[in-house]
Amino acid sequence: MDYIKGRGAQINPDNRFLEHSYEKDLSFLQHLYQAGEKERKPKTEYITVHPKTIVNKVDSPDIGFSYSLNPYQGCEHGCIYCYARNSHEYWGYSAGTDFETKILIKENAAELLKEKFKSKTWKPVPIMLSGNTDCYQPIERELKITRSILEVCLKYRHPVGVITKNAMVVRDIDLLSELAKMKLAKVVISLTSLKDKTRSLLEPRTSAVGVRLNAIRSLSEAGIPTMVMMAPIIPSINSMEIMKLAEKIAENGATDLAYTIVRLNGIIPEIFSDWIEKNFPDRAEKVLNQIKELHGGSLNDSRFKTRMRGEGELSNQIHQMFALAKRKYKLGLEKHPYDLSLFRRIKDDKQMELF
Template sequence: MEHSSKIKGRGAQKNVHNRFLQDAHEVRSDFLEYCHKEGEEADTNKTKYINVFPKTIVNKVKSPDVGMEYSLNPYQGCEHGCIYCYARNSHEFWGFSAGLDFERKILVKQNAAQLLEATLKKKSWQACPIVLSGNTDCYQPAEKKLQITRSLLKIFLKYKHPVAIITKNSLILRDLDLLKELAKYNLIGVNISITSLSEETRRAVEPRTATIKKRLETVKTLAENGIPVNVMLAPIIPSINSHEILPLAKKVSELGATSIAFTIVRLNGAIGEIFTDWIQKTMPDKATKVLNQIESCHGGTLNYSRYGHRMRGEGKIAEQIRNLIQLARLKYFKNKKMPKLNTTLHEQYKNGQYSLF
């Protein structure tokens, strides 16, 4: 029995070996055949939530080319299942696979708000923007019920501390009340990821994310409420969404976005194997072309981690993409830029309320 059918609602189509583990897990054809004969499911494809209680929650970002100093991730793993996600590799540190495990075994940091509050109250802490979702999306499906991100925003507001958000989920609008309050003090910046205007492309590449229509509406609603929005055209994948740069930029500019940013897809670590397997099953007619073009942007390899080049790529195709981004900025975002977040208020609120003395 061949196990070649596509797993619905998921990006990755298999679990790849965790490089940190000695043992490997293999789904054998004889096991699948046995399940078939017995009328049992070999794989329920259900998402499992695992509560964890870390000792710290704010991470110092050491990478010089990601544009943030501190990040906070209330969840590890992400049910959105974006096939290209660079965060997949981090799931290996928790003992899981970067493939299906990343989408189906979600670690939930139940004590995130308490840890954040303890950090912001430290005498030694100096206000600096903390980015929610530096790794995995803080508004992934679990957030609808658990509301950990909302609890974090309440802490940021209480202590008048700057926070930035990266998400591709319209669920962020649930917290519009808190975002508007933060915006009054210039304490919030939102980055919405939109990789395509095509629902067909979105469903294939980002299976459990908000629809393109909802994401565009999110940009519009945030902008109308005075919340600065940067749209992440990320990642740009040659021959999948690279032709959409100008139409995307035009559309989000019309909806009120303040700026755009981009990265070129990079398939480092286990992601190269996961993406290759996915595209051969999902887009077999263009798989070779896409993979070759990605390699041409990264020195002839899918596994590329060189600082200063890994995000922007190199070579002719990467140069063309950068030129299109530059043109889009000149045409649709001239004299626009994201405001610098306010770091001056927090010191007065370290005790949880404004100090007059």
């Protein structure tokens, strides 16, 4: 089996929005991949882009925030189920391996955010970092674009949230804890499984399970409200881990637990189906049928209010299990509202006090 180790998608389907597509003819290299002589290891390419705006309005009723900010497009984490894969097609790339190997970098993100905060028309409202692709994916360690955005939020005292699968977030505890003291920051750690083998197949370049649990503890001990998103629930892959995961995150100081049901929109059904046939051939048909059961008989579900929660008996069972887990481990009892009154519009950065 020709498998790309260290990547989620194993195929690179054509971009649906392009009339023509091309593919390099690598057939002359085929003999190198046989008998395990050489693995396919596509390198990651980083491409600088220069957007004119950086804050995105979120209109979906399924999402618990109104604005998002994504310093990167494409995501090297390679989560096979990621709904954001489809967005890479708008940039002219494939939602498959392109999504993981062609990362667009918004180097001017912090400056654009400053201009937004200086605008007379801007009113403070929580902005979620990520929402589409992870703001702490591997290249952030070098570029520190996310850190520069948090610095802007701290300077202007603007509310911000972070959702990530990467423990790199603890690097910025100094900024997040200062924001949290003013009720201006929350962190969501996305944790799909407690089994590293499952994690490495579902999301190959994310932080290991134990490292993420340690990150939850470190953030919580620093006074930063930290919840966990078990996203997505995939029947017969991680659906049996709900209670144990709730127990482990509670032990490490998480304040709440939420979830979404796997949803496969756009080209994702093709990418996911190929992946599961290669990784779980013994249960591939069962998993795909259960996903269809959750979405009215289809893998592809775009209906608001049902696409992320599912429907039917299986959906009800998952919902009840989460409710029981939250009660048992006392998750979701605390509320941490943002303080929007502290925002200050700074016209001249030179006159601004230093933090």
